[in-house]
Each structure stands twice: as structure tokens, then as C-alpha cells.
Amino acid sequence: MTIWQPRLAFRRVKDFQPKPESFYSTNVNHFVLNIGLIGAGRIGRLHAQNLSNQIPDVQLRMITDANESAAGECAAKFHIPEWGTDIRKIIEHPEIQALVVCSPTNTHSAIIEAAAAAGKHIFCEKPIDVDLGRIDQALHAVQRAGVLLQVGFNRRFDPNFRRVRQAVANGEVGTVHQVRITSRDPAPPSIDYILNSGGLFMDMTIHDFDMARFLAGDEVEEIYATGSARVDPRIEKAGDIDTAVALLKFSRGACGTIENCRQAVYGYDQRVEVFGSGGSIVVDNKYPNNVVVQGKDTIYRDLPLNFFMERYLESYLVEMQDFVDAIRGGHPSPVSGLEARIPVVMAHAARLSMMENRPVRLSEVSRCRLPTGDTADSQSALHGTGNADC
Numbered sequence: 001m002t003i004w005q006p007r008l009a010f011r012r013v014k015d016f017q018p019k020p021e022s023f024y025s026t027n028v029n030h031f032v033l034n035i036g037l038i039g040a041g042r043i044g045r046l047h048a049q050n051l052s053n054q055i056p057d058v059q060l061r062m063i064t065d066a067n068e069s070a071a072g073e074c075a076a077k078f079h080i081p082e083w084g085t086d087i088r089k090i091i092e093h094p095e096i097q098a099l100v101v102c103s104p105t106n107t108h109s110a111i112i113e114a115a116a117a118a119g120k121h122i123f124c125e126k127p128i129d130v131d132l133g134r135i136d137q138a139l140h141a142v143q144r145a146g147v148l149l150q151v152g153f154n155r156r157f158d159p160n161f162r163r164v165r166q167a168v169a170n171g172e173v174g175t176v177h178q179v180r181i182t183s184r185d186p187a188p189p190s191i192d193y194i195l196n197s198g199g200l201f202m203d204m205t206i207h208d209f210d211m212a213r214f215l216a217g218d219e220v221e222e223i224y225a226t227g228s229a230r231v232d233p234r235i236e237k238a239g240d241i242d243t244a245v246a247l248l249k250f251s252r253g254a255c256g257t258i259e260n261c262r263q264a265v266y267g268y269d270q271r272v273e274v275f276g277s278g279g280s281i282v283v284d285n286k287y288p289n290n291v292v293v294q295g296k297d298t299i300y301r302d303l304p305l306n307f308f309m310e311r312y313l314e315s316y317l318v319e320m321q322d323f324v325d326a327i328r329g330g331h332p333s334p335v336s337g338l339e340a341r342i343p344v345v346m347a348h349a350a351r352l353s354m355m356e357n358r359p360v361r362l363s364e365v366s367r368c369r370l371p372t373g374d375t376a377d378s379q380s381a382l383h384g385t386g387n388a389d390c
């Protein structure tokens with residue numbers, strides 16, 4: 001399967017070198033940044049809380065949501081002066097400089113294009129779209145407008161995962177041999193959600209695809225994936241799976257595994273290991289406390305945190321602070337549109353692999369035109385020339 005994409009200019013993707021803690025805290029122009037929020041759901045409310053109470057020199061000026069009462073309640077709770085249901089008003093608002101997009105996935109790319117045309121900087125929750133052609137149209141609009149786009153792959157901002165990336169970048173584990181990611185939810189979402197999610201690989205594993213690249217500092221060339229519906233037969237009837245394993249082949253020879261399940265009865269299971277020639281580095285689950293009870297017959301502790309917003313609470317704040325600081329300081333996007341496009345390619349490759357029961361190279365799924373007019377697969381595009389920051 002080959003998908004041709006609109007012509008884009010690509011920046012060379014760095015080797016994921018972690019930025020120092022001072023990167024976003026120095027040489028920043030501390031003007032008040034007026035932000036509009038699209039979407040008053042669970043993630044939208046979390047971003048509203050952070051923008052209103054945790055990030056200095058930010059004014060959350062307006063919120064819109066298709067549900068008028070949800071927009072009004074969020075506006076009242078976080079003292080947002082303007083609210084409504086018309087997305088056009090927030091995009092065209094003359095005093096708003098940046099937008100935070102937390103609306104349903106099928107609205108993301110169109111909002112990005114319209115916001116870019118209006119000269120707004122954009123933070124958008126993942127994914128930009130499930131369709132690669134629409135993603136590239138959105139990235140082209142961002143490039144043409146010269147605005148900043150950051151996509152919400154929040155796990156990159158988790159302090160534990162950042163430390164893993166730092167260890168790999170510094171050579172603390174030697175040459176990377178294996179990357180292992182375990183990601184299991186405490187309970188499956190509703191069937192209505194499943195029907196509109198894009199499937200497990202696009203909705204859930206997409207975070208792990210991004211993390212595999214980020215932690216290893218390397219690109220994935222090939223994916224072999226398998227899965228089934230083990231938790232809820234209704235998920236199978238909806239045409240999806242709830243349990244999966246993906247095997248990754250990296251360009252430098254390392255291999256990776258990703259294990260997913262929509263239900264882990266003991267809580268939110270989020271573990272990582274990177275193993276190399278010089279050792280390994282491991283991230284375990286987060287727990288509500290450090291207490292271990294030791295008795296005559298058993299030793300036990302409380303279950304892990306049970307919800308992703310608890311587990312990754314800090315990462316959501318850090319990613320939004322970095323977005324604000326990147327705008328103020330004129331820095332490149334912490335998670336660019338091109339970086340966010342690659343996990344979508346990986347999700348399509350995983351789905352194709354499962355359907356055809358074979359390894360799938362990413363080049364089978366994503367091909368694009370480079371500025372020279374030549375063609376290249378996703379790997380060449382990642383390391384192509386150009387100065388777009390989209």
C-alpha cells in the first residue's frame with residue numbers, strides 16, 4: 001500500500017537529544033500570552049486548570065465546545081471571560097495568539113489549517129488526523145503560515161521517561177539492544193468511544209510508538225503486530241481489538257516490543273525498560289504511596305495509580321509550559337507536526353501487519369514528495385533537507 005502525500009519541506013530531525021532544564025526558562029520574553037481553548041472535555045479541563053492556575057503570564061481568554069453547557073461550566077470554574085460553541089469566533093478572535101485544541105480527532109486537521117491561516121500558534125492533542133493526506137495538508141498550512149505547532153504526546157514530558165532518554169543519549173546503557181514498553185489500561189472505554197477511536201493502534205498504541213522512537217533515539221523501520229479481542233466481545237463486534245503485541249525493528253539494529261491491553265485489573269500499567277550493551281534502565285509503575293506491608297506470610301503494597309491523568313499529571317503541565325515558552329522564546333516546537341506524523345504511520349503499519357499477518361516496513365505506508373521533486377520513504381523524509389518547523 002502506497003500513499004502519496006502533498007509536497008512538504010522537512011527539517012532534519014535531531015537525535016532526540018534532551019534539552020537542559022534551563023532551556024525553556026532563559027531568554028524568554030515574558031509578555032502575557034492570550035490563549036483560546038477548543039474543547040471542554042476531560043483533557044480540555046485539565047489544560048484549562050494548568051493555563052489558569054499553574055502557568056504564569058498566560059490569559060485564557062475564551063473557550064468553545066459543541067456542548068454549550070460544558071463550555072459555560074468550564075468558563076465559570078476557571079474564570080474564562082468568553083465562551084461559546086462557535087469555533088470560528090475563537091479562531092478569528094483578534095486578541096488570541098494561540099489555540100489549544102482538545103476537540104474530537106476528526107476535527108483536528110481542519111482546525112489546525114484554519115488556525116494557521118489566522119496566524120495562531122497551535123497546541124493540538126494527538127493525533128493530528130488518522131489520514132496521512134489530511135495530516136500533510138495541515139502541516140503544509142502550518143509551514144506556509146510560519147506558526148508553531150506542538151502535538152500532545154505528553155509522555156515525552158514525564159520526568160521518568162525523560163531520564164531514560166537522557167541515559168540512552170549519554171551512553172549510560174551502552175549500545176541499545178532492546179526497548180520494552182508495557183501499556184495497559186485499568187478498564188476499556190465505552191463502545192461508543194471504541195467506534196470513533198480509530199482502533200487500538202491509532203488510539204492507544206500511538207503513544208507507545210512515539211515513546212519507542214523517543215527513548216531509543218532511533219527510527220523504526222519495520223513492524224510486526226498481532227492482536228485480538230480478549231477483554232470484551234463487543235469490541236470485536238465493533239471491528240477492533242483490545243489486546244496486542246507489536247515487534248519493532250529499529251534502523252540501527254535494535255528491536256523493541258510493545259504490549260497493550262485495554263484492561264489490567266490491578267490498575268494503570270505503565271512500564272519501560274531499555275536494555276543495552278552497558279546495562280539497562282527501568283521505569284516501574286507509579287503508586288499512591290511508598291508503603292510496603294510485610295507480614296509472616298505475605299509482603300504487599302497498594303495497587304498502582306488507576307488513571308492516566310493521575311499517572312501523567314505532571315507531564316501535562318510541563319508540555320503546556322514548554323509550548324508557552326517556545327512561543328515566547330521563538331524556539332522550535334517541542335513535538336513538531338512531523339514528529340507527530342510518524343506514530344500515525346506506525347499505527348497504519350501495525351494495522352496492516354495484523355491484517356496480513358506479516359512484517360510491514362513503514363515505507364510501504366508512508367511516501368512523500370521532497371522539495372526537490374524526488375520521492376522518498378518515511379525514513380528519507382525524516383532525514384531530508386529543508387527548514388520547515390511544522
